[in-house]
Amino acid sequence: MKYWLMKSEPDVFSIDDLKKKKKTHWDGVRNFQARNFMKVEMKKGDKVLFYHSNADPSGAAGIAEIIKEGYPDHTQFDPDDKHFEPKASPQKPYWYMVDVKFVEKLKTFVPLNEIKKNPKLRKMKLVQRGNRLSVMPVEKNEFDEIVKMGSK
DNA sequence: GCCAACGTTGGC
C-alpha cells in the first residue's frame, strides 16, 4: 500500500466538504507528474493525507482513501469548463483523476509550520523548496508521523 | 533545442 498527499484549497473543497459528501472525484489536475501518479501509481486502498493549500493556515487536515483508480477526467472534454483541454478526446484523454472517500478528519489540524519544525518530516517533498505538486507520494513513516501529530 | 514571455501555484 502506498501513501499520498493531495492538496485542495479549502475555499473550493475542504475536508469538511469531503466529510459531508463522503467521496469525490479528484478532477482538475493539470500537471503531468501529478497525472502520472494518479494514472499509474495510485491503487485502491492507498491512503491519502488531505492537505489544505492556500489556506489560513495551510496544513494537513484529514485522511482519505483511494476507492477508484485512474480514469479520464471528464472536465477536459467540456468546452465550458475551466479545465477544458482542446487537444484531448474521449479516445485520447490527456488527463486522469481518481476517486477518494472520506476516512477521518484529524482531531487537531497540523499546520505547515509544525510540519517544517519536525525533524522527522524534513525529507518530505512538501517542505522542499519550490515544490508545487498538488499530488505527491509520502513515506509511510511521514504519513504516520503527521497522523500522530494530528491525533493529539 | 534554446530561451524569453507568460501563466500558475502557493506561502506569507
Added chain:
DNA sequence: GCCAACGTTGGC
C-alpha cells in the same frame, strides 16, 4: 496582494 519558483508555450 506580493512575489518566488516552476511549468508551458512559441518564435527562432
